[in-house]
Amino acid sequence: MSTHNKQLSIAQVLICGAAIVTLSMGIRHGFGLWLQPVTQTQGWTRENFAFAMAIQNLTWGFAGIFAGMLADKFGAFKVIIGGAILYALGLIGMANAPTPLLFxxxxxxxxGIAQAGTTYAVIYGVIGRNVSLEKRSWAMGVAAAAGSFGQFLMVPVEGWLISSLGWQQALMALGMAALLIIPLAWGLHEPSFAAGTTPKREQSILQALREAFAYPSFQLLMAGYFVCGFQVVFIGVHMPSYLKDHGLSPQVASYSLALIGLFNVFGTYIAGTLGQRLQKKNILAFIYFARSIAITLFLLAPLTPLSVYIFSAVMGLLWLSTVPPTNAIVAQIFGVAHLSMLGGFVFFSHQVGSFMGVWLGGYLYDKTGSYDIVWYIAIGLGIAAALVNLPVREAAIRRQPQAAQA
Structure with a gap:
């Protein structure tokens, strides 16, 4: 393959991968806007809605492990097509669910399953296999920035759809939009997976898993990612209701989530770029510690639209900026042969944290009438995550030749 064609191939992967993440992440980032319309119309509690979102995050993480395995073995584009179809069915089901169970x-x-097949673990596997080590962290930053742009683009659109069409028809419209992911998946059809062939690997799946889970740095990355999930999903889902409870308009909430998405475009790109020059573990420690400071100052300051927008901008810079360094470290330590699967396991930890953050937010609000306790937990976890990332070793793991040939 010529250098020119190779560059075109990388550009194709980035453009199609970024567009898929934009749609998939953009749609789900606005789900917090449905909390009050759904619960008020259906007569459900906030915990009912929060529990469904918690199940989504947990399912996303668990299914991501198997989506990663399938993508590593059969290629990403088949997994993405299946995810897009499930996404549309899930959104239509949300619009027509008569009970909390069906919701x-x-x-x-x-x-949850749909997001596992259309977001980072699968997309980053393709990037890892098609982008050189020298540009990998940067490329992952581009894909993460695309997801952030999706939030900036889609959240105001979703707010407009709810106000114009009603919350049920808005979900139906998003279901149709999710199907646009299908044609984009063809851009990620890797030649090495054509005709049922798969790239040769030194390790089996079980060997790769045993190696990763016995490696302390992998465990520390999973612990840090748990905190990331707890913080961002709690804020993303419960922030609109928190602001409305304090007398701010729904437009402030929409602008807040949009600002998070806008500044996250810059934050994720910067984190991916810095990951080519600085130790990624230090970038992660800074991000988690800075989040705790930002949340503390937000709670101490008077709550006004201006303070909300400043907090949203700062949190946006820190929002998904953990994603490129974390996945780049996994690829750097273990290689790219099983990157989607190993990234899926790390992301599963993220989603367990997401489950706890979104569910605990609804549960403690219903019990206490306030989100204060969950805010305090988020601050403490951020400090803990900063500390556990510092001992991470980024160097490639050394394998015994006989183990590699087993």
Whole structure:
């Protein structure tokens, strides 16, 4: 393959991968806007809605492990097509679910599986296999920035759809939009997976898993990612209701989530770029510690639209900026042969944290009438995550030749 064609191939992967992440992440980032319309119309509690979102995050993480395995073995584009179809079915199910159980099955299980097949673990596997080590962290930053742009683009659109069409028809419209992911998946059809062939690997799946879970740095990355999930999903889902409870308009909430998405474009790109020059573990420690400071100052300052927008901008810079360094470290330590699967396991930890953050937010609000306790937990976890990332070793793991040939 010529250098020119190779560059075109990398550009194709980045453009199609970024567009898929934009749609997939953009749609789900606005789900917090549905909390009050759904619960008020259906007569459900906030915990009912939060539980469905918690199931979604947990399912997303668990299914991501198997989506990663399938993508590593059969290629990403088949997995993405299946995810897009499930995404559309899940959104339509959300719009028509008459009970909290059916709402949890559609919003939680179907969309959770769909997100596993259309977001970072699968996309980053393609990037890892097609982009050189020298540009890999940067390329992952581009894909993560695309997801952030999706939030900036889609959240105001979703707010407009709810106000114009009603919350049910808005979900139906998003279901149709999710199907646009299908044609984009063809851009990620890797030649090495054509005709049922798969790239040769030194390790089996079980060997790769045993190696990763016995390696302390992998465990520390998973612990840090748990905190990331707890913080961002709690804020993303419960922030609109928190602001409305304090007398701010729904437009402030929409602008807040959009600002997070806008500044996250810059934050994720900067984190991916810095990951080519600085130790990624130090970048992660800084991000988690800075989040705790930002949340503390937000709670101490008077709550006004201006303070909300400043907090949203700062949190946006720190929002998904953990994603490129974390996945780049995994690829750097273990290689790219099983990157989607190993990234799926790390992301599963993220989603367990997401489950706890979104569910605990609804549960403690219903019990205490306030989100204060969850805010305090988020601050403490951020400090803990900063500390556990510092001992991470980024160097490539040394394998015994006989183990590699087993």
């Amino acid at each position: 949890a099955l559609s919003c939680g299980v179907l969309i």
